[in-house]
Amino acid sequence: MAPMAEWTFMVYLAGDNNLSDAGDTDLAEMRAVGSTDKVHIVAEFDNAGRRGTRRYHIQRDGVKERVESLGETDSGDPQVLLNFVDWAAANFKARRYALILWNHGGGWEPAEVDRLARRVRARDYSVREASERSASPLGRIFFRSTLEKILALPSSHERAICSDDGSGHSLDTVELGQVLKQAVKKLGQPIDLLGMDACLMSNLEVAYQVRPYARYLVASEESEPNEGWPYTAVLRKWVARPQATTAELAKHIVEAYIKSYVDAGCSGPVTQSALDLSRLDTVAGPLDGLADAVIAAMPRVRDRVWQAQRKSAHFWHNTLWDIKHFCQELEKLTPRTRVRTAAKAVRAALRRSSTRCVIAEAHHGTGVEQVGGLSIYLPMMSVSRYYRELAYARDHRWDGMLRAYVPD
Secondary structure (H helix, E strand, O other), X not given: OOOOEEEEEEEEEOOOOOOHHHHHHHHHHHHOOOOOOOEEEEEEEEOOXXXXXXXXXXXXXXXXXXXXXXXXXXXOOHHHHHHHHHHHHHHOOEEEEEEEEXXXXXXXXXXXXXXXXXXXXOXXXXXXXXXXXXXXXXXHOOOHHHHHHHHOOOOHHHHHHHHHOOHHHHHHHHHHHHHHHHHHHHHOOOEEEEEEEEOOOOEHHHHHHHOOOEEEEEEOOOOOXXXXXXXXXXXXXXXXXXXXXXXXXXXXXXXXXXXXXXXXXXXXXXXXXXXXXXXXXXXXXXXXHHHHHHHHHOOOOHHHHHHHHHHOOEXXXXXXXXXXXXXXXXXXXXXXXXXXXXXXXXXXXXXXXXXXXXXXXEEEOOOOOOOOOOEEEOOOOOOOOOHHHXXXXXXXXXXXXXXXXXXX
16 A cells, blocks of 8 residues: 555546547556656546556656556446445545546447447337437437436337437536435545546536535536647646645646647637536535526516527527626626516626635637636426436426426
8 A cells, every 4th residue: 555645636538439548648647747646646547448557656757667457347337336435535645636527428339338228128219329329419328327217218219319408418527426426425525626628527417416525616617629638748747746735736727627628729619627526515505696686577578588598608509608798698688677687696706716616717719718627507499308307406496497487
């Protein structure tokens, strides 16, 4: 067992897909820094090739690096992730822990979807459906158990709805919360920093679901480019200043991430945010006020809400919307009303500050110029039947607003 460190930085690379090469690149980036006596860098990589899954205690340039071969594993299985956390906690104890969930959104291959569909005996199933589901937002689902639950629905029509209405996102978020609850038990303390090197995870519903188990969340509203996080730049500061506050290190990830794409000349949209989850209620409270105001103004305000949506930044098949930009547009369209006052209060709550929920936010490229760092579920056609399973939907009033606004 290694001596107690300041940090153990755990990276779980779910790379048994078309992003396997990106995983090799990221391991090389981690090796450019390597572990020290103050910072343990550990990774588990499910490779798409014949090597299977390996665990690494990352060392500078790979010299004397500890490597354990696990054979074939399913990185979409929550238990495999928990086994990795258990191994890291037992062998690399630290005062603080970071857990990075890596899945750039390359998603489930059609063959994998087909295998899972046959395993759960999906009704009304054809091989063609595997290609359809893997090409939909369901292809980016992190956990196999979520995908199995969707494939077990009683018809292909039901599964198609799940591809488009955000329910896959909802179910995966519930699963994430359950997994992190078990991970915290294994660590014996909350996760100090939860990083999502994955797509679309700087989302209010996700943040609220993981809040009991993590102190800070770093994630992107937008889909990530395949290159993901710049691990060399991220870890250099971690190793150079291990005593820095978790908030400082979270802000550094945001800065390093955006800088890497600016320097590379990337023109596509990139976003990154750091959230202090202990302050999430400072956003959820004003959003309750907005929900109440919109409900009270229905149906006359429906068209203005719709127009605000059309003008603001959105993600995930038009179901996740940037909160700040949406409220900004809603303010313009609802002058001298309670709705405008409530939207303004939400936007104020999202201002970046070390004493607010969004402690850092950065963006680059077209289509994200007005984003504020946090998205929310706001469908235009129908509300997912699964949305109510989320902790945020149960505890706050956004679900009621959605059902007043969105036609059945």
